[in-house]
Amino acid sequence: MDQLEHFAKLINGWFWETDSDLRFTYLSESVTLFTGLVPEWHYGKLRTEWRSDGISDENWAKHLNDLESRRPFYDFVFCRVESNGTRWMSTSGEPIFNEFEEFLGYRGVTRDITSQMELSDKADKSKAQLLTALEIMDEGFVYYDADGRLVMCNEKYREYYPLSKHLMVPGAKFEDIIREGVRKGQHPDAIGREEEWVEERLAVHKSGNSIVEQKLKDGRWLRMAEQQMPDGSVVGMRIDITRLKIAQENAETASLAKSNFLSTMSHEIRTPLNGVLGLAQLLADTALDQDQKKKVATILSSGQTLLAIINDVLDMSKIEAGGLELEDKVFSLPGLVSTIATPFQSLADDKGIELAVSYEIDSSMVIKGDTVRLRQILWNLLSNAIKFTDYGRVQLTIELVIGKENIGELVSSPKDHLVCFAVEDTGAGIAPDRVDAIFDAFTQEDSTITRKHGGTGLGLSIVKELIKLMGGTVRVDSALGEGTKFIAYLPFDAAAAEETEEFSLRAPNSEGQKGKPLNILIAEDNEVNAIIAKAFLDKFGHSVRHVENGRLAVEAAKDDWADLILMDIHMPEMNGVDATKAIRETDIGKTIPIIGLTAEAFADRHAMFIEAGMVDVLTKPFTEQQLADTLAANRLIERRSRSRD
CATH class of the missing domain: 1.20.58 (Methane Monooxygenase Hydroxylase; Chain G, domain 1)
Known part of the structure; x- marks a missing residue:
């Protein structure tokens, strides 16, 4: 018996027996530890005389029915309310019969499960609190098991999907729910491609790790986040981002405007x-x-x-606005620098200062990059240097950087060549505490500069942003009274052999840039601009015809007179883009070079003009030299002209 008592303590409970009348005949000594009552107190008492607390009438009746029917029972839970608190018990018992199938009584075990019940109660309270929190939150919450069946979702989730909410009950299949929504038009993106949309949605759900945006029939937008748990179940959130999308669309509209x-x-x-x-x-x-x-x-x-x-x-x-795009053209670096520095020579002479350019690069160096932006960078740096230098000199140095260990600090995207452009002057210099600020938009070293020298204060800000956009860096070394030195590092791709050869063929020859006399058609609705273009072309020795709109340009091109067309973009009746497309559709117009003339200075617009069929674009206002360079760069027109002789 001592051994039985030891087992009873190990199970945290006691053993018991009854006779055929259901009166207790035995309880192990350990019952006293849990009830405070000795075993003898229970002997002779019926189970029905000892109804415990915490049992519903229904469960108590079922328990009594099991006893009367001599059926086994398991884990019947009850509690006893005592002065020191509530103690929960779980009892199990089986009927005992002799060899003649005569009922002898019950034999069973009762265990103290107070700690388990307290933990369960805490878990229930936590679950209730969680469910309450999920219900009052502004986001939709959903939980599917590993088989894709709904475990639970909050009311906000149902609210987002009103046309399929009637299916959102525990056990419902995810696929059935979304198919119902698609059938009722709840998902606009699925219209016309319903089955494909369902398959895509199932794939996203099964991946279990996704954040996507979803548009609903009522116009709302949701951010849909789903995360797969280790057991394969999927937890999902739905966040209403309609206001954000409207703000984004408004911003895009404003940006477009x-x-x-x-x-x-x-x-x-x-x-x-x-x-x-x-x-x-x-x-x-x-x-x-x-x-x-x-x-x-x-x-x-x-x-x-x-x-x-x-x-x-x-x-x-x-x-x-993040809308500035870079072009990628083959060009001669020494040639470009020369065309930039030349106009500043007269400005330097007028101020009585020296302008020097030092080329520490190969005179035949041909690279690829955005010539417009490089020109703008050097123009701003030279303009600033000459503007703020009253005596001494301004020095522009171009150097090919080789073997620098910290090259990764100088550029964000290394390419074939790293070129250093340094502009140094002997001007007034910049105070140390103002060096960083000079790169801010609409900022100058001090307020008197605007009154004395003019300018918007945008130049250096543009320089910094363009250099950053091109993958380079810029720094400034300066001190008051000692001048200023701007050092810019820019990466460039090397031109391929065939690109270099083609560039050499298109480059101006020693006989000048005007080339062989051509028949040139000008389509330009602005009379002054037409007069200027014609005057430049007359100086080059070309024959010129002028029409006022795109429709007339298309008609004139059919005569097969023109070797080249200068096409304005904005014209009445038919614009330059549509006129170019119309000309390209004719047999004669398939090969004739068409050069766009536009006052729009943006690369994305120029790209659209090229896509329409133009071979080049010249931005207004253009100089005589720029027009000559453009004609020279498209020297294929001379081959077409010579083929007629």
């Missing part, structure tokens, strides 16, 4: 500016006295300054 405004402003400002600069350049080539030459030079200088300001403002707006 801003881009359209910038495009329009670019066109409307550059078009008359082309007339001012073009006519001033033509006037400068006539017989003028010294006073007249000086005044014309002032017009040209002021126009170029205005153009630079326009470029800076438009480019800064594009940079802020």
